[in-house]
Amino acid sequence: MQVSVLVGILTTMLSNDIVNATMLSEKYELSKRTIYRYITVLGEAGVPIVSHSGRNGGWSILSTYKLRSMYFTKEEYSRMLLVIKGSALQDGVTKSVVDKLSGMSNSAYNSIVLQSKQLIVDTSINEKLQERVDTLQKALNTNKVIVMEYHSQKGETLVRSAEPYALVLKNDQWYLYAYCLLRNDFRYFKIARIANLTVSEHTFRPRPFDVDCAAIESDMVRGKQRCEIILTVYPEALTDVEEWLGIEQVAKVGEQYTARAEVPYDDLLIKRILSFGSGVRVERPTQLIDDVRQRCKDIVSIYGD
Numbered sequence: 134m135q136v137s138v139l140v141g142i143l144t145t146m147l148s149n150d151i152v153n154a155t156m157l158s159e160k161y162e163l164s165k166r167t168i169y170r171y172i173t174v175l176g177e178a179g180v181p182i183v184s185h186s187g188r189n190g191g192w193s194i195l196s197t198y199k200l201r202s203m204y205f206t207k208e209e210y211s212r213m214l215l216v217i218k219g220s221a222l223q224d225g226v227t228k229s230v231v232d233k234l235s236g237m238s239n240s241a242y243n244s245i246v247l248q249s250k251q252l253i254v255d256t257s258i259n260e261k262l263q264e265r266v267d268t269l270q271k272a273l274n275t276n277k278v279i280v281m282e283y284h285s286q287k288g289e290t291l292v293r294s295a296e297p298y299a300l301v302l303k304n305d306q307w308y309l310y311a312y313c314l315l316r317n318d319f320r321y322f323k324i325a326r327i328a329n330l331t332v333s334e335h336t337f338r339p340r341p342f343d344v345d346c347a348a349i350e351s352d353m354v355r356g357k358q359r360c361e362i363i364l365t366v367y368p369e370a371l372t373d374v375e376e377w378l379g380i381e382q383v384a385k386v387g388e389q390y391t392a393r394a395e396v397p398y399d400d401l402l403i404k405r406i407l408s409f410g411s412g413v414r415v416e417r418p419t420q421l422i423d424d425v426r427q428r429c430k431d432i433v434s435i436y437g438d
Contacts, residue, residue: 138163142171143180146194153191164381262307265324269309272297272332276339278314282329283322290328295320296337299344310344360398363417366390370412377405391416403428 138161145160146152154165161168172192176182181195272279276296283291295311298319302308307324319342366374366383371390375383378394385391396402403424406415415422 139171139174142168143175146175146182146192149193151185151189151191151193156191164379166381167379170380262325265327265330266300266307268330268332269297269300269324273300275332276336278333278335278337279311280331280333281322281327284326284328286326293322294333295322296340298339298342300324301344310342312340312342358398359395360418360421361393361395362402362415362421364392364406365414365416366392367412367414370409373409374413 141161142157145157154168157163157168157171158165163171172182183193183195185191185193269279271277278294279297280292280294283293285291294314295309296314297309297311299310300307301310301321309322309324309327311320311322312318313320364374367389371383374390374392378392378396382394383390383392398421402421406413406421406425407428415425
């Protein structure tokens with residue numbers, strides 16, 4: 134379950150009198166069954182959702198519901214603006230919010246109220262990663278060029294100078310959206326892969342940019358072979374597989390579950406299968422079965438007989 138989608142659905146409900154499964158399904162490109170799960174989670178989080186039956190039915194949020202709040206400091210206001218800019222939910226509503234917040238004076242930002250005790254979004258990260266995020270935020274606020282040592286997915290160590298523009302949180306991973314001065318183009322950098330980071334004294338004039346979070350996934354799978362996998366899923370791994378592939382890809386067959394999906398065929402797929410332990414058995418393709426079996430043999434061999 135993606136936090137960005139959960140917050141997006143809540144925002145949509147706060148902006149409309151009534152929403153329905155069809156509307157949310159089309160907007161977030163999810164099955165109606167998945168939308169029902171998100172609505173249930175919001176209800177369990179304490180959001181007072183009212184169900185409306187009938188032809189024009191759906192859900193709404195109780196009109197008297199207000200988010201319990203506290204005022205933002207200047208630093209919190211800056212962070213909030215960065216998070217909104219880097220959100221996966223980049224639609225007309227989001228851009229309108231950014232424009233309005235950006236136009237507020239320093240004396241006005243203290244009137245913003247945006248904290249809820251009923252809905253908690255926890256994006257806790259380790260200390261080192263937090264340091265990098267804080268450093269990048271300072272560079273973003275001051276339009277300073279950064280120099281970083283970056284470990285690519287291919288295992289290469291690269292040194293890049295870049296203009297930072299946004300911090301993006303997607304699928305529980307933090308990314309930096311920046312203009313690479315070597316490639317002369319915008320790029321996404323996974324913050325966890327930044328080994329060393331410094332903020333230079335050189336400033337830059339911001340370029341027009343548009344954050345397209347969908348491109349993150351495209352970059353990760355570009356050029357990779359795709360295949361259809363069929364898995365037998367046992368109860369102990371059911372929840373994890375549903376969160377990975379989506380509950381609409383998993384069906385109950387007898388006493389077990391079967392999952393079917395098209396995914397990129399790479400080393401990450403093998404590692405993912407192994408992470409389920411004995412909770413999953415690969416049925417197809419044969420090549421994946423052979424690769425998983427060989428990887429298991431390799432693991433056993435390093436521990437001896």
